[in-house]
Amino acid sequence: MKPIDIVRLAERDLDLRRSYKYRINVCCSSGCLPFGAEAVLKAFEEAVKEFGVEKDCKVARTGCVGTCSVGPVVVVEPGDYLYQNVVPENAREIVKEHIVKGAPVKSLLYTNEAFFKKQHRLILRNAGKIDPYNIEDYIAMGGYSALIKCLTKMTPKAVIDEVTASGLRGRGGAGFLTGQKWSFVARASVNPKYAIANLDEGDPGVFANRTLAEADPHAIIEGMLIAAYAAGAEFGYIYIRAEYPLAITTLKKALDQAKSLNLVGENILETPFKFNIDLRLGAGAFVAGEETAILASVEGKRAMPRPRPPYPATSGLWAKPTLIQNVETLANIPLIVSNGGAWFAEIGTPRCSGTKCFSLTGKISSPGLIEVPMGTTLREVVFDIGGGIPNNRKFKAVLVGGPSGGCLPEELLNLPIDYESLAKAGAIMGSGGIVAIDDQSCMVDTAKFFTDFCVDESCGKCVPCRVGLAKVKGIFERIMRGEGRLEDMKMLEDAGNYIREASLCGLGQTAPNPVLTTLRYFKDEYIEHIIDVKCSAGKCFKKRDEG
Amino acid sequence: MLDKFMMQHGHRKDALLEILHYAQEIFGYLDKDLLAHISVSLNLPPSHVYGVATFYNFFKLKKPGSHIVTFCLGTACFVRGVEEIISAVENEFNVKRGETRADGKLSLFITRCIGACAMAPNAIVDNVVVGKATPETVVNRIKLALGEEKVEAD
Numbered sequence: 194m195k196p197i198d199i200v201r202l203a204e205r206d207l208d209l210r211r212s213y214k215y216r217i218n219v220c221c222s223s224g225c226l227p228f229g230a231e232a233v234l235k236a237f238e239e240a241v242k243e244f245g246v247e248k249d250c251k252v253a254r255t256g257c258v259g260t261c262s263v264g265p266v267v268v269v270e271p272g273d274y275l276y277q278n279v280v281p282e283n284a285r286e287i288v289k290e291h292i293v294k295g296a297p298v299k300s301l302l303y304t305n306e307a308f309f310k311k312q313h314r315l316i317l318r319n320a321g322k323i324d325p326y327n328i329e330d331y332i333a334m335g336g337y338s339a340l341i342k343c344l345t346k347m348t349p350k351a352v353i354d355e356v357t358a359s360g361l362r363g364r365g366g367a368g369f370l371t372g373q374k375w376s377f378v379a380r381a382s383v384n385p386k387y388a389i390a391n392l393d394e395g396d397p398g399v400f401a402n403r404t405l406a407e408a409d410p411h412a413i414i415e416g417m418l419i420a421a422y423a424a425g426a427e428f429g430y431i432y433i434r435a436e437y438p439l440a441i442t443t444l445k446k447a448l449d450q451a452k453s454l455n456l457v458g459e460n461i462l463e464t465p466f467k468f469n470i471d472l473r474l475g476a477g478a479f480v481a482g483e484e485t486a487i488l489a490s491v492e493g494k495r496a497m498p499r500p501r502p503p504y505p506a507t508s509g510l511w512a513k514p515t516l517i518q519n520v521e522t523l524a525n526i527p528l529i530v531s532n533g534g535a536w537f538a539e540i541g542t543p544r545c546s547g548t549k550c551f552s553l554t555g556k557i558s559s560p561g562l563i564e565v566p567m568g569t570t571l572r573e574v575v576f577d578i579g580g581g582i583p584n585n586r587k588f589k590a591v592l593v594g595g596p597s598g599g600c601l602p603e604e605l606l607n608l609p610i611d612y613e614s615l616a617k618a619g620a621i622m623g624s625g626g627i628v629a630i631d632d633q634s635c636m637v638d639t640a641k642f643f644t645d646f647c648v649d650e651s652c653g654k655c656v657p658c659r660v661g662l663a664k665v666k667g668i669f670e671r672i673m674r675g676e677g678r679l680e681d682m683k684m685l686e687d688a689g690n691y692i693r694e695a696s697l698c699g700l701g702q703t704a705p706n707p708v709l710t711t712l713r714y715f716k717d718e719y720i721e722h723i724i725d726v727k728c729s730a731g732k733c734f735k736k737r738d739e740g
Numbered sequence: 741m742l743d744k745f746m747m748q749h750g751h752r753k754d755a756l757l758e759i760l761h762y763a764q765e766i767f768g769y770l771d772k773d774l775l776a777h778i779s780v781s782l783n784l785p786p787s788h789v790y791g792v793a794t795f796y797n798f799f800k801l802k803k804p805g806s807h808i809v810t811f812c813l814g815t816a817c818f819v820r821g822v823e824e825i826i827s828a829v830e831n832e833f834n835v836k837r838g839e840t841r842a843d844g845k846l847s848l849f850i851t852r853c854i855g856a857c858a859m860a861p862n863a864i865v866d867n868v869v870v871g872k873a874t875p876e877t878v879v880n881r882i883k884l885a886l887g888e889e890k891v892e893a894d
Contacts, residue, residue, distance in 0.1 A: 223856055227869035261858030397814030397853035435761060435798050436854055474761055476796030477852065493756035494788075495795040554816035554857040561858050596815065628815050642818055646852075652795075 194455040195463050196341040199332060202454075206333035215250040215292050216270040217241070218321055222407040223400075223439050224261035229280065233265045236281035240288040250292050253330075256408020258321035259312075259562040263303060268321055275303040308559050311578055313540070313566045315548050316524045320408035325443050328450040331411040337456060339527035340418050344464045347530075349379060352423040356526065358534030360546035365391055365482070365519035366594070366623045367699070368545075368612035374516065377506035378424040381514035388421045388429040388468075388516045389509075390523055391487060395434065395479040396595030397646070399626040401550035402520050404562050406433070406440035409524070410447035414457065414470065416523030419530060421468045424516045429470045430491050431520075435477065444472060479596075479650035482624075483698045484517045486652070497652045498698035519624070521550055541567030545611035555592070555628035558583045565610070572606040575629055586631040590715070594623030596643045596650075597703035599710035600636060619710040621703055635730035636715040637722050640707045641669040647704040658701030661692040665708060673733055677723035686712055741766060746781050753782055756792055760799055769800040797852065805840040805847035807885045809878070812862040814853030822861035826850075828875035833882060845886060 210216070219234040237252045260266055263277035267287070274297045276287060283301055290298050314320070323330035331337070343352050357372025378386060390413060394402040406413060417429055433441055448470055451457040459467045473491050480486050481496035488509050490496040509515020525547060529537045538546045545567040551574060554560045558580030565574060575581065575591055582588050590600045593610075599620030601608070608614050612622050630639065644666050653659045665688050668681050689705030689712075696702045712719060721727055728734055745762050749755035759778060764770055770793055779789040793799045811817070811826050826848075830836060833846055840847040856862050859871030865881045 223854075224858055227856070227859070227871050261856075264859075394855065395852070397812075397818075398816045398857050399853070400855035400857055403855045436851065474757060475798075476757055476761065477798035478796050479852065490757065491754070493752075493754035493792070495792055552857060554860060555819040560816075560860075592815065626815065628819055630819055634819055639819075643815075650852075 196345055199337055199341060199454070199456075199462070202329065203332045203335070203338070206329045210251075210333055213249060213251040215246075217250060217252045217287075217292075218255040218268040218270065219252065220257055220264065220266045220268075220321060221254045222257040222404060223437070224257055224404075225264035225266060226439070228264050230265040232281045233267065233279050233284065236284035237267070237288065240284040241292070243285070244288050244293050246288065246292050250288070253324045254326065255323060256320045256325050257404045257562060259317070259404075260303060260308060260559070261561045262559060266303070269297070270322075272297075276301045277303040305559055305580065307580065308561070308563075308578055311565060311569065311573055312563050313548050314564050315528055315540070316405065316412075316521055316550055317408070317562070317564050318528075319412065320404065323409065325408055325410055326446055328411060328447065328454065331409070335531070336411050336527070337415055339530035340415050340422075340456070341462065342530055343419050343422050344462055344466055349423045349425065352419060352530065353379060355534045356423070356529055359529045359537035360534070360544075361522065361525055361529060361537065362545065362612065363519060364521035364525075364549065364625075366621060368622060371518070371522055374506060374518075375420065375424045377504070378426070378514050378516045381507055383514055385428060386424060386426040386514045386516070387510040388417060388424065388426040389487060389491060389518070390417050390429065390431040391482060391484075391517055391519045392431055392433040392437075392440070393475045393482040393487060394437075394624060395482045395650075396624045396626050398554050398592075398628050399552045399595055399624045401552050401562055401625050403437045403440050405520060405524055405550070406437070407443050410444045411451065412524040412527060413444075413520045414447060414451055416520075416526035417470065417518075418457070418461070418468055419526045420516060420518060420523060422466055426516055427467060427469070429468060430473045431470060432473045432475060432481075432487055432491055434475045441472065441474070448472070478652075479646075480652045480698070480700050483700060486698070487517060488515065495652070497654050498700075500697060521625075542609065542611055544613065549610065549622070549625055551625045551627045553579050553627050553629075556582050556586065556631040556633070557629040567611050568609045570607050570609050571601065571627075574610070574627060575606065579629065582629060582631045586633060588629065589632050589634065590630045590636065592628040592630060592639075592707070593626070594621035594703075594706070595626040596646045597621065597700065597706050598623050598626065599706045600630070600639065600714065601710065602714040605714075619706060619713060621706065623703075633730055635728050635732040636711045636718045637669070637672065638728070638730070638732045640711040641666075641673065643707040644669060644704075647700065651700065651704070655695075655697040655701060657692045657695035658697070658704065661688055661696075662701075662704055664688055665692075665705070672719075672722050675726040675734060677726075679720075679723060681723060682712060682716070682719050742778075743781070746778070751782050753784055756782060756784065756789065757796075760793055764799060769803050771801070771803075802840070803844075804849075805844050807845060807866055807882070808847045808849060808864075809866075809882055810849040810851050810864040811837075812852075812854045812856070812860070812864075813850045814857060814860070816857035816860035817853075817862055820860040822863075822873075825861060825863065825873055825875045825878055829878060829882065832879050846882070
């Protein structure tokens with residue numbers, strides 16, 4: 194395959210796509226499958242045949258559009274008519290009315306336009322629109338054209354300059370400048386160099402990376418190829434959680450297809466560039482997402498972090514320079530190369546360019562996966578896109594950034610979402626989890642839940658995290674037994690600060706965040722638990738009441 | 741089969757996680773003999789293999805029951821009240837979290853986030869995800885699963 198062959202392939206498939214008047218996209222990702230998406234897909238295929246419109250209407254398996262709470266969902270193009278809670282029995286009606294007669298079935302449509310209105314879908318550009326099992330679909334949408342541009346018209350340095358100009362920052366949570374990271378690896382003189390795509394989405398409550406891999410695996414692979422070209426890496430691993438079987442299957446298929454088109458392997462597109470990619474499965478360790486822990490895990494060891502420096506960019510896998518990027522970061526790369534860094538820098542805020550995916554869950558009317566420009570406020574996300582709190586309950590807090598994020602109260606809802614603002618409020622961007630909490634949840638109980646999680650997931654290597662968190666857990670248990678003392682609040686705060694300052698890795702440094710933010714913003718609840726031995730939310734002291 | 745798989749990986753030490761995954765897929769869990777066999781084949785100290793197998797939550801070192809119910813204890817499931825469902829299952833079926841019932845028919849496991857948070861709370865009964873779960877739906881599913889076994893035995 195030469196670059197021109199890919200261009201021809203793209204033209205051919207785009208023509209094919211245009212030859213259909215309608216396209217029925219049936220979401221078959223992890224969100225919709227348990228609710229019978231496969232049967233829905235089959236029903237549509239049969240219905241299209243039954244009405245004899247298979248030449249006008251393509252039925253496709255696709256990834257997720259984000260409205261996971263009303264699955265299975267089906268999108269009919271043109272016009273992006275979104276049908277919700279579709280059952281196989283609806284297929285005939287939709288085909289008959291919408292495809293044959295041209296009148297959408299209003300009673301089955303998803304009506305919450307607000308969910309999409311404030312979104313800006315770049316990373317999820319193809320999600321729900323292409324068949325993830327079909328590389329031609331991706332190529333028809335302009336896929337791999339950025340790789341061709343790099344290999345034929347740009348030097349590695351020019352690629353790095355473009356990414357640097359975009360201002361893109363790592364989406365794994367820390368927010369390090371991507372272009373800078375690439376230049377560190379490019380500058381290292383040791384060979385071979387490696388690249389790792391981090392898909393160890395360990396944060397409970399987060400499913401953005403999974404959705405991306407299931408909906409648009411080639412965006413990850415293309416981003417990785419460009420990163421490898423720019424940084425001079427020869428071999429790459431996609432490190433993915435074993436808990437995501439569908440994403441694993443999808444990526445495996447995508448890699449095989451990319452290899453068969455000579456997009457991955459030796460002499461890619463008949464240029465001197467070579468890059469191989471393997472999958473590596475995680476096995477359920479939250480800490481493995483940390484960049485030095487992921488190195489250990491890829492090497493087949495316990496995922497325990499080590500001190501930095503040396504940074505992975507100089508000494509990573511098998512002590513060779515290694516570029517580690519989150520898959521969401523990588524999915525931005527083809528867009529930046531195609532449209533230019535300056536174009537990307539215009540989106541979002543000056544210090545935080547681009548968009549970010551958020552998994553919106555918890556007590557919220559429209560949970561799902563969303564993508565918004567950086568700088569969007571929490572209020573817009575929770576109330577405008579998410580539709581607020583259901584069942585007339587009262588909003589209490591929003592947890593941003595996963596189990597090591599922070600619980601933020603209503604007063605902070607106008608906070609713009611960017612790395613610095615969140616850090617200042619005591620939360621983190623993390624991998625983009627936003628969990629809404631209503632007045633039925635107890636903040637002390639919630640903080641305890643996250644502490645338990647971090648105690649379980651602490652790798653046990655450094656003392657502040659291993660012993661400190663266990664102490665914090667002990668204090669919580671004492672409070673929950675009704676034996677809390679007022680000094681406990683001070684002790685929790687001190688312990689939290691020590692753990693934050695003295696821990697080796699990101700897990701320990703952020704683990705006290707839920708405790709510290711709940712102490713900061715919901716102190717009254719702690720006092721209630723300690724002094725009155727009472728829980729307004731009715732979560733704690735249950736056994737005691739029953740006894 | 742496992743030996744062939746290890747050979748495909750050239751007995752590379754860094755393929756240990758892949759090999760443990762594969763072994764668990766075939767045998768259902770990793771017992772000590774199996775781990776010892778892997779450590780000899782890969783020329784790794786047994787302590788290293790055992791250390792890795794126990795470090796990661798995904799690997800099971802005890803034989804699970806013939807039916808498995810797994811609860812997601814991710815944040816979204818927690819906020820949406822999965823704890824109540826777990827307690828209901830514990831009481832109904834006399835099984836404790838993380839353990840297998842004495843008759844070996846039912847195991848109750850907890851996992852960290854299966855990423856289906858929009859349908860929280862989630863349970864997995866014998867590999868089938870039960871989304872938007874309630875105590876009733878999960879208890880019924882398990883009863884159904886256990887009942888099927890009886891029918892087969894007859």
